[in-house]
Amino acid sequence: MPHIIYVHGFNSSEFSFKSQQIKARLEALGKSEQFSCPRLPWQPHKAVILLEQKIEELLALKQTVALIGSSLGGFYSAYLSAKYDLKAVLVNPAVEAPTLLRDYLGIQTNPYTFEQYELAEEHMWELEALDRPVCAAKNLWLMLQEEDEVLNYRAALERFPEVARLTCEPGGDHSFIDFERFIDDILRFVGFKVDL
Structure with missing residues (x-):
């Protein structure tokens, strides 16, 4: 049975709506200990180090690990899926993050945590270092909605032309x-047995 790490997006937190929905479902199944959603640092390099440490701790305990990542969390999840050969569900992933986030350079305020910080060009370089991972198609479920007002869904289709499952x-x-x-269905995809 896998441990699911939910990887939240840009200016989000462990209280993101989708993470809370997954957490609630696992609690209803009596599997709450199989879920975590760490609050990520806003700096990409630090966020990935935190996630890598969490994954490596779980793998050292002989746990299977699966990722669910939304937006920038989907960008991070693709990189981590490739690095550790993990199942990953990418929800409207920000596959062009190094370009897209340039529109947000400057002072930011996280609406969940109210943390203020300054996003700078050096953080775009950190994103570029994580870009274009070579993921195993068998590990990926790509979930897109075409009227995404933030991202062009076609970019994700081009980036991941072969996946195990596409929505x-x-x-x-x-x-x-x-x-x-x-x-x-997501829980089943990553390895849970969920009764109908």
């Missing part, structure tokens, strides 16, 4: 509307 829906938005429809 690409018309409409929707960057949050992935009605995500909860897929939670049990």
Whole structure:
């Protein structure tokens, strides 16, 4: 049975809506200890180090690890999936993060934690160091909604032309509307036995 790490997005936190939905479902299944959603530092390099430490701790305990990443968390999850050969569900992933986040350079305030910080060009270089991982198609489920107002969904299709499972829906938005429809299937994809 895997341990799921939910990797939240840019200016999000462990209280992101999708992470709370997954956490609640695992609690209902009596599997709450198989879930974590660490609060990530805003600096990409530090965020990835934190995630790598968590993954390596779990692997050292002979745990299987799976990732669910949304937006920038999907960008990080793809890199980590490639590095550690992990199953990963990428939800509206920010595959062009080093380019996209240049629009946010300057002072930021996280709406969840109210932390203020300054996003700088050096952080784009940190993202570039994580870009274009070579992921095993068998490990990936790519989830996209075409009316994502933040990202161009076609970029993810081009970046990951072969995946184990693809969900690409018309409409929707960057949050992935009605995500909860897929939670049990996601749990099955990463290795849980979920009764119908």
